Amino acid sequence: MRRARRAKAVMWYLMVPGVLLEILFLLLGKQNIVLLLIGGGLMMGGLIIWAVFWRCPDCGKHLGRTTVEYCPYCGKSLR
């Protein structure tokens, strides 16, 4: 499960700055297109990592937005 947890951490490291850059883009009057592109790229990267790696190590099903201790599909511990 270590890889899935690491993937979720990496996702947050991409998504949070991505969202902040998008907010900055909006606050700065939507003129700095570079902020929009970088922010959007970070968010897309975070989503892709989440979709690809946030899976149960046992049955391989995507864990969705779950934060539970056990896989909702096969019951395997996610610790």
Ligand SMILES: [Zn+2]
């Ligand atoms: Zn499972």
